[in-house]
Amino acid sequence: MTARAALLQALIAGPGYGLDLIERVKRQTNGAIVLGQGSIYPALRAMEDEGLLESYESEPVPERGGRPRVFYRVTAEGHRAAQGDRSAMMGLLGLTPGAA
Amino acid sequence: MSRSRKAKRRKNAHAPPVDPRPAVSLNFAHERGMVHRDIKPENILHRGEMSRADFGIDGTADDASRPLDPPVHSVAQASHPSPAIRALAVLAGFAAGEFLASASPPAPARPRRAERALGLLDRMLPRRIAVEEIGDALEQLARMRAEGASAPAVWLVVTLTWVFCLIHWFSYALGKVKGKKRRR
Numbered sequence: 001m002t003a004r005a006a007l008l009q010a011l012i013a014g015p016g017y018g019l020d021l022i023e024r025v026k027r028q029t030n031g032a033i034v035l036g037q038g039s040i041y042p043a044l045r046a047m048e049d050e051g052l053l054e055s056y057e058s059e060p061v062p063e064r065g066g067r068p069r070v071f072y073r074v075t076a077e078g079h080r081a082a083q084g085d086r087s088a089m090m091g092l093l094g095l096t097p098g099a100a
Numbered sequence: 101m102s103r104s105r106k107a108k109r110r111k112n113a114h115a116p117p118v119d120p121r122p123a124v125s126l127n128f129a130h131e132r133g134m135v136h137r138d139i140k141p142e143n144i145l146h147r148g149e150m151s152r153a154d155f156g157i158d159g160t161a162d163d164a165s166r167p168l169d170p171p172v173h174s175v176a177q178a179s180h181p182s183p184a185i186r187a188l189a190v191l192a193g194f195a196a197g198e199f200l201a202s203a204s205p206p207a208p209a210r211p212r213r214a215e216r217a218l219g220l221l222d223r224m225l226p227r228r229i230a231v232e233e234i235g236d237a238l239e240q241l242a243r244m245r246a247e248g249a250s251a252p253a254v255w256l257v258v259t260l261t262w263v264f265c266l267i268h269w270f271s272y273a274l275g276k277v278k279g280k281k282r283r284r
Contacts, residue, residue: 019236038264041233042271057231063242065215067235070228 003043005089006033008052008074008082015073017058018044044072052078129193214241214258221262225269233268237261 010016010024021044022035047053054075057068074082122144126136136143218237222230240257 017236018232019239037233037236037260038267041229041264041268061235061239064235064238065219065222067231067238069235070232 003035003039004047005085006035007040007043007047008078008085011053011072011074011078012082015071017069017071021072047078048072050077051075052081132192134189134193214254217258218261221265225265226272229265229268229272233261233265 006025006029007021010021010028013024016024018037018040022037022040026034044053044055048055052075053072055070055072057070060066060068122139126139129136215238218234222234225234237257241254244254244257
């Protein structure tokens with residue numbers, strides 16, 4: 001599974017920001033997939049450029065030195081892509097109806 | 101009047117800060133049964149960072165119900181309690197002042213070195229990278245400190261943030277150059 005697919009699946013549950021998404025993916029996969037800060041931000045920006053995600057900023061947060069958090073949420077196109085990824089993965093695992 | 105008008109026109113930045121330490125010292129002494137009864141600017145000593153109330157102790161809290169007139173201006177003019185008790189009270193007041201001077205509110209916390217190292221990076225990079233990557237790194241450092249992470253772990257996060265931010269900035273700049281070429 002690519003970082004992009006993992007992020008899409010994590011964002012289906014709701015909007016999130018970088019650090020939060022790293023933890024969400026780690027928790028959802030029981031620690032099997034740990035995304036690094038080096039890979040997550042370029043992936044999020046690339047997906048935003050492709051129209052799969054959209055971003056917005058929160059209010060400034062004191063523990064971030066007064067910087068806002070950049071939250072990402074899935075667009076309609078992102079939902080379709082996530083659904084496609086999920087079907088492909090289920091097909092590989094033989095979990096689709098009639099795949100056996 | 102004109103003075104007060106001028107004073108009103110002054111900006112907040114020019115207003116002198118209010119030092120709560122004399123009031124805190126008096127409260128501390130009063131809670132322990134000592135009454136000052138002659139607090140005035142002349143009796144507050146200020147030595148650089150340290151301020152100390154000059155405890156012209158007159159009596160104990162039990163005496164506070166006694167009429168204040170005529171005012172007692174110094175220890176020497178006080179009619180009671182006995183000189184030995186007054187000397188002890190003055191010494192106790194002095195000790196309380198010393199204690200409070202050492203326990204006075206600390207100066208505003210300076211940014212820690214790890215945060216300053218990221219702040220330096222912050223000034224070099226585009227806003228988006230500064231807000232997202234560096235913001236997340238600072239938040240992670242705050243969590244690590246709360247969990248009692250070791251100093252090497254903190255510096256590992258700072259170093260990796262530097263490396264990743266510089267790579268991201270390079271790819272960001274490269275993407276812009278490629279975009280321009282494509283448009284041509």
